[in-house]
């Protein structure tokens with residue numbers, strides 16, 4: 001394994017008092033429907049609205065003093081960017097987020113409000129990445145990637161420790177899957193404590209890079225397509241170093257959802273659980289509702305984030321047909 005269970009325990013100590021310990025609650029309606037106890041890990045109530053702040057904070061705090069003095073840089077305009085900005089501000093570290101001019105103004109403002117410097121360069125993600133490379137080479141900033149990094153994986157794994165502590169008898173865990181940092185950490189933490197537990201990764205049908213890579217036996221390029229599960233888009237990196245192997249070795253099963261099934265997860269969260277969840281955070285619910293994942297024994301669904309455009313959310317829960 002690229003990371004050891006001990007690294008997750010160390011991350012928990014590092015994060016103590018710096019992140020929220022999110023609640024785990026039984027869902028009466030899903031438990032009835034699935035004939036097994038179903039529990040919801042409400043991680044969308046995490047600081048910054050997603051679990052990404054765990055990995056980001058662990059990675060920032062693990063930097064050397066020299067690296068901290070110079071600062072960090074990243075390209076994500078989504079949950080990873082928010083996590084980095086928050087983690088850096090808390091640690092008193094400079095944070096630069098590079099993005100293309102096509103990124104919507106509300107996202108730019110969201111990152112700025114968290115205290116990060118925003119550099120708008122060019123009109124593609126590639127040009128933004130070039131600016132990152134320039135800052136790494138020229139100003140000696142440290143680039144922190146969203147998933148393929150041992151400290152990021154260990155930070156996300158602290159979620160698995162909380163799951164096991166709160167539901168030691170867990171048998172099935174449903175986890176949203178993109179680059180696999182989240183599920184790698186969670187699966188290592190859960191399976192170390194409870195080897196019989198099954199960990200199931202859930203992605204969207206459109207552009208599921210990890211699922212395609214597992215099928216091919218090696219990281220492959222997958223074209224990115226618009227999806228309601230926008231935080232699950234993007235590749236796993238053809239030069240993936242850690243998460244591909246961890247997902248291959250630790251994850252029992254993967255399932256993929258249609259856009260309608262993702263929307264159904266968002267609707268269920270709202271109308272039946274009274275929660276606002278983004279598409280990527282709702283795929284575990286969608287998988288249960290569509291009966292694509294078979295829950296055996298006490299089942300835990302990870303709700304991973306809530307950063308959805310509220311106008312889009314309103315349309316989805318109002319049952320309008322939504323094209324993204």
Ligand SMILES: *Cc1c(COP(=O)(O)O)cnc(C)c1O
Pocket residue numbers: 050052079080146147176177178179180181182183231232278280281304305306
């Ligand atoms: C990043 C993200 C995921 C997927 O995490 P990976 O580590 O890339 O697999 C799932 N849900 C939300 C809300 C995210 O932001």
